[in-house]
Amino acid sequence: MFQRIRKPIVISTAILFHLLLIFHLFFSPVIIVLASYKSIINASFVAFVIILLLSLFFGRAYCSWFCPGCGIQEVLALIIKRKSKNSKATYIKYFIFTVWLGVIIIGYLLNGIHKIDLTYGMSDITIERKIILTIGAIILIVPLTAIFGRFASCKYICWQAPFMIIGTKIRDYFHLVGLRLSCDNSKCNECKSCSKKCPMDLNVMQNVKNGTMSDSECILCANCIDTCKQKAIKFTFKKLKHERLTRMV
Template identity: 25%
Template sequence: MNVHWLKKLRVVVSLFFLILTSLLFLDYRKMIPESLFSTVLSLQFVPSFLKFFTVLKITVFGFIVVIVLTLLFGRIYCSTICPLGVLQDVVAYISRKFKSRRKGRYHYQKAKNILRYTILGITAVALVFGSTYLLLLLDPYSNFGRIMTYFVKPLLVWVNNLFSPLLARINVYYLYPVDLKPIKAAVYIVPVIILGLVLWLSVTRGRLYCNTVCPVGAFLGLLSKFSLFKFRFDTQACTGCHLCEFSCKSSCLDVVNMTVDETRCVTCFDCLTSCKLGAMSYTTRKALKTDSVIKPVKVRESNRKMFNGDHDPGKRVFILGSLAFLAGITGISKAKEYVKNAKPTTIPEKKNFPVTPPGSLSIRHFTDYCTACSLCIDACPTDVLQPAFMQYGLAGIMQPTMDYHSGYCNYDCVRCTEVCPTGAILPLKKEAKQTVQTGLAHFVKENCVVYTDETNCGACAEHCPTKAVHMVPYKEDLVIPETNDDICIGCGACEHVCPTTPFKAIYVDGNEIHNLAEKPKEEKLENPLEKTEDFPF
């Protein structure tokens, strides 16, 4: 049976998932409908697994589909659906184009089982005890999302802003300038390390990251030992030319002993197309057992040394050092200008809790299920969602938080609740979201320009969607803000537009557990026509 078409199919499917997933993170113009997010991401293993415990929808069974596919075909998820895995294949493919034929070869390597199963075990134990910290750091989907958000998207926006004025000169207005909020430099530490590790291993060792660091790869590798379809050598046809070994990015083909390490094989089908003699096959376990009486033809050990070359001890040091570091870590438009304070404010904002997005229920729920994939950050139209550094503590680095200096939460927007793939942010209807109290506004009179400079402002009250912030008489013809906790939803519009620096005169302190605010009372406008029986003029 000719199965060479399997590789072509794998390439097409993997590029489809890579491009589609990338577009979700790079959609800086917010053109992709929210319904597409859950459809595309339903097969991402970790988000689907976490969402299984929070939302009962058909899309949460994606991880079960992945498990079934693995038990049938092996680690097909790693070669076609996982965006980080496909990205590594693309990087490896491009890098090999710049290498000599000999240097571009892969070689069989012994499995680093102690390392990868230790990482898998620690991650699983931490998850059982309610910590998603290691999963946040090592989940391949989330790491891919951070790579797209922190590195590729800014480059794309820069190119957009470079060409938009040039095109405008020739009356082409399809592109327009886009404002991208800067991310704190400290947040880049982990993404830079992961990106460097992934790129370096992709260029030099193919899929070594997937077979040493990635807990999803280790788990699916265990399942693939029992898969229905497996790769095998035809011991009578194989001549020991090592061509299959040279093409194996997982370094799992042992030509000397004619064996395949199924736990590391990512089912890329490269070995099938590289073998010119048809000595590699992809068959069911039944067919494999039928031919198991054939004794493997031993290839001389001298051939192994000739093909493999010298051992590189620096690789292990680099990987272990990187893992040790990771383990140790265990909008409103301001078109209208408001008066700024003449003197710097002196009373700091006393925030006890960070503000989590509406639909996240509580800080505990949010941090337990969020893997910091940054999809909600990309989807947020006002840029209020920003990656945290220490707001949630060391274990919450890169998880989104509401940064009201960057933006505010639009009263009518529920986009983040619709795109979250893990259930950290649960779906909300617009009407329900408008009464979710994520925090409370606190007014610091001594910081307000009405108090310090005796001048009118009212920016906070003007932008409050529920009128929880309103103006009351102060002295003479001045009015000053006052807050109503009952109808405040913590959207941060007041804090965002407050003109005082360096400390705001009004700020939002997060609720550890989200509350329900009262609906603001709608004042009925008086109709003068109802007061007279005569014609009004």
Template identity: 65%
Template sequence: MRLQKIRKPIVITTAFLFHSLLIFHLLFSPVIIILASNKGIVNASFFSFVLIFLLSLFFGRAYCAWFCPGCGVQEIVGFVIKKKAKYTKARYIKYVIFIIWVSAIITGYLVRGFTKIDLSYGIENTPFERKLLLTLGAGLIIVPLALIFGRFASCKYICWQAPFMILGKKIRDRLSLPGLRIKTNAANCRKCNACTLKCPMDIQVMKKVQCGEIVDDECILCGNCIDACKSKALFYSISTPSKPLN
């Protein structure tokens, strides 16, 4: 079974629903949660980001590829833009953004405290025009970056959610906990490089096949490499790390 025939319809549908219903900003906006924290309000996006982190302790970054509305936009863009964003040091920009962003949220709660839970904060009293701008804001960032740098540029370089999952995955691997991974069978590898060519995150997959597992912070477990490999050298596995971390 080709995984992309399952994954792409799911993630594209997610993107369509979240954007058309104007709720993307309510659950994932990096702006609304800062505004909420400065009023001491625990809003819906607070729980969304906590949930994303907790899920990453088992699923790693699979959410990115399978359910993230932003990834759905990337897949739609991919019908037109074929160039991939390069695997460069620019990927560290997202960590700088993450640190500044999380610091702003924490500061807000330290100053205001936790006064109440309001899951609808940011949607009930927000004018339609602002909802539209906040919801479509992700697309207004994703599309230009894809045009300039290639597909998945925003995921790779500036995504404010990715560090949550990378941190969760690192904790999981440090503790050698079982989780969803892409394992490899080096003996089956024909060194055709098809896996690397199909990787949307521009990871040098073939070079990692010899390690027994695809270990890379940018791996979103999309399964493109698994589909591309005709010799079945890559496969999903619920398991512990191939090599325990020291």
């Protein structure tokens, strides 16, 4: 049920991202680095802060519902059926995130913040550069997916995911209400459909049995909800209660 809504939305964001030049201003990991060394708060600075704030209430839902990279993965999933493993390689994204954020923080510390310019970088985004960036994204994501399986780039190298993981951890630490999965393990008949359907390769059935649905790799895509005939899993908008976090990265 949710997939009929989610997939068209997330695939549309991928198409729009690559068609409309302005999208790049909001999500470029490069323009924000350049802005930090010119003392400018730019559009992607604002976008990343908004993503962090949204994760306080919606966890990693942005990943599976709106992220252009996920949209590409959904298209690739039509061809590549093998899932990438939820292995230690998932830690690579934290290294990328730390180095990238460190460079930005150093930029602002050295140069200060002197102005807000949400159009900063627009004049540099020509159609030719955008085509090169789109081809670059395809060159990066397609081989990763072909070699390691579906959603490999989301799991292993996405520099945005740690923002939302940090936001979700803050939310759960302070017991704030937010969108999350909840389960009724008395309904589970151990069919394993949820684990097989999970694009992030989580052992969802085991999480249901344990009553621990707060895995930091969960992108709230609702595949497990849609596939569970017993209706043992659902979305809820509540505080984290009586549940230890299954992954404490």
